[in-house]
Amino acid sequence: MTIPADARFLAIGVYFGFVLMKGEVVSWYRIQEMFRFHAFHMYGVIGTAVLVAALSVWIVRRLEIRSVDGRPIVTEAMPDGWRRYAGGGVLFGVGWALTGACPGPIAALIGAGLWPFTIVFAAAWLGTLTYGLLQTRLPH
Amino acid sequence: MLVNLLAMDLLDLLRGPWPWYVAGPAIGLVVPMLLVFGGRRFGLSSSYRHLCAIANVPASYFRYDGLREGAWNLLVVAGIAIGGLLGGVVLGDPNPVRVSEATRRALQALGVTVDGGFVPTAIFSWEGLRTPAGFVATVVGGFLVGFGARWAKGCTSGHAIMGLAELQPASAIAVAGFFAGGLAATHLLWPLLLGGS
Numbered sequence: 001m002t003i004p005a006d007a008r009f010l011a012i013g014v015y016f017g018f019v020l021m022k023g024e025v026v027s028w029y030r031i032q033e034m035f036r037f038h039a040f041h042m043y044g045v046i047g048t049a050v051l052v053a054a055l056s057v058w059i060v061r062r063l064e065i066r067s068v069d070g071r072p073i074v075t076e077a078m079p080d081g082w083r084r085y086a087g088g089g090v091l092f093g094v095g096w097a098l099t100g101a102c103p104g105p106i107a108a109l110i111g112a113g114l115w116p117f118t119i120v121f122a123a124a125w126l127g128t129l130t131y132g133l134l135q136t137r138l139p140h
Numbered sequence: 141m142l143v144n145l146l147a148m149d150l151l152d153l154l155r156g157p158w159p160w161y162v163a164g165p166a167i168g169l170v171v172p173m174l175l176v177f178g179g180r181r182f183g184l185s186s187s188y189r190h191l192c193a194i195a196n197v198p199a200s201y202f203r204y205d206g207l208r209e210g211a212w213n214l215l216v217v218a219g220i221a222i223g224g225l226l227g228g229v230v231l232g233d234p235n236p237v238r239v240s241e242a243t244r245r246a247l248q249a250l251g252v253t254v255d256g257g258f259v260p261t262a263i264f265s266w267e268g269l270r271t272p273a274g275f276v277a278t279v280v281g282g283f284l285v286g287f288g289a290r291w292a293k294g295c296t297s298g299h300a301i302m303g304l305a306e307l308q309p310a311s312a313i314a315v316a317g318f319f320a321g322g323l324a325a326t327h328l329l330w331p332l333l334l335g336g337s
Contacts, residue, residue, distance in 0.1 A: 008177045009212045013219015014226065016170050021227030022156035023163025028259040029239040029247075035326035038242040044160030045167065046300060052168025053182075053305035060175055067179035075181060078293060078303065078310035085310050088292025089299075089317015091284045096318060097325035098281030100259060102296040103184040103289065104220055106282075109258065111221030112228025116264040120282035127286025128188035132201035138291060 005069075017108045026108050028100025035097055083139040095127075154231050157238065171305060180212060183298030185289035187217045228258075250334040273333040292317065 023045055024030050034042035059065070060073050067073055078085075096102050099120050101109060106124065109117040131138075158166070174180045190210025193202040236256035239247075244254050252260050261268070268274030289295040292314045294303060300318065303311025 006211065006215055009215035010219040010222075012170060012173050012177070013216040013221075014223040015173075015219075016167070016216070017220035017223020018227040019158075019163055019166045019223075020220070021224055022154075022158040022233075023160070023167065024157050024237060024258075025163065025167075026224070026228075026258050027237050027239075028264070029237065029243060029254065031322075032247065032326060033240050033243045035322045036243055036246060038246070039240045041160050045164040048161060048164030049168040049301050050304045052165045053171035053301050054307070056168070056172035056175070057305045060172065065176060067175065068177055069179065071179045073175050073179060075306050078308050080310075082310075082313050085292050085299075085313035086317050088288045088290070089314040090288070090321035090324075092288025092292055092295060092314075093318040093321020093323075094325040094329065095281045095284030095286075095288055095321075096296070097322040098277045098329070099285060100277075102285065103187065103217075104297055106285070107184075107217045107220040108224030108228070111224030112232075112258070113225070114257075114259065114264065116259075116266070116269065116278055119269065119278050120285070123279045123282025124185075124286030124289075125188050125191055127283040127288070128185075128290050129192050129197050129199075129202075129286075130283070131287045131290040132189070132192055132197060132199040135199070135201050 016104065017111060020105055020108045021112065026101060026105040026112070031097060031100040079140075081140055087139065095124075151231075155233050156227075157233055168301070168305075171302060174216075178212060181298070182302040183294055184213070184217060184220075185286070185295035185298060186210065187213045188286050189290060190214055250331060252334065276329075276333055288321070 020026050025042070025045060030042055033039040057075065065073060099106070101117065101120065103124065106117050106120050110121060171182050174182050187210065189202065190206040190213055193204050193206025193210065196202070237258055239254045247254065253262065255261055263274045263277055265274070269278055285295070292299065294311070294314060296318065299311040299314040304315060
């Protein structure tokens with residue numbers, strides 16, 4: 001990859017980070033609201049995001065759109081099984097409700113100057129490392 | 141005059157907050173952006189794995205060229221931090237963050253005061269880190285985000301948005317798990333943590 005080609009990923013990130021802030025998806029309170037069924041906001045955000053994303057994927061597949069560097073766009077199927085998705089999913093959900101942030105918002109909050117989220121980031125890195133060490137011993 | 145007024149309106153719009161029907165579709169658009177401009181599936185938690193690979197963590201799971209395979213992903217994450225700076229500070233919303241009345245009351249009953257920021261400062265701060273609730277929320281919570289995302293092979297972006305958009309059954313299981321875990325932490329774990337500190 002060349003440097004100008006990489007800039008597009010940075011730009012998409014900037015856009016996404018900005019939207020996360022403005023949609024208040026980064027707010028610990030919004031996540032509490034969601035898990036307490038006190039407001040529609042987060043359901044509306046995630047619901048319409050999935051809708052727009054699904055429509056986009058459908059159009060890309062239907063029209064066989066290629067990426068700007070001419071490669072066909074392939075979307076791969078996730079590996080079979082359910083244990084890893086259920087087990088990992090529940091643990092991730094507990095972490096999400098504790099920190100009030102998933103990986104995108106963690107980065108956005110650090111950028112916005114909320115320093116405790118550098119610790120959250122480091123802990124998430126350690127969690128990833130631990131998974132890598134235990135991988136062969138976990139059910140998948 | 142008119143130009144000035146329009147510019148001010150635009151600035152107000154940018155400062156936000158945005159309603160769900162603006163923020164949601166705007167998030168969904170990241171999927172075609174990444175597919176078309178980058179040929180990549182949306183997903184952010186792999187960035188932690190790439191950082192482990194770059195650090196040469198001795199496990200077969202991390203034995204690949206993290207910089208070569210992960211540069212694009214890490215650039216997106218770096219961009220998100222810049223977006224956070226722009227959206228949270230440079231064009232930050234001058235008003236306190238909105239919290240619904242019901243949540244405000246529920247949190248008050250647990251001793252958490254809504255103090256205007258994105259997160260309760262008493263929990264997420266250097267001082268808060270030294271309390272049991274703050275430590276668990278920051279360190280244990282972060283650990284579970286990283287561990288759970290890798291075990292489940294994706295996080296909110298990879299499963300809840302990208303995977304559901306592709307109609308992947310695996311992602312439906314993962315998202316059900318996210319929600320079950322979140323409900324348990326909110327209704328069982330948080331009251332325990334806050335009652336005990």
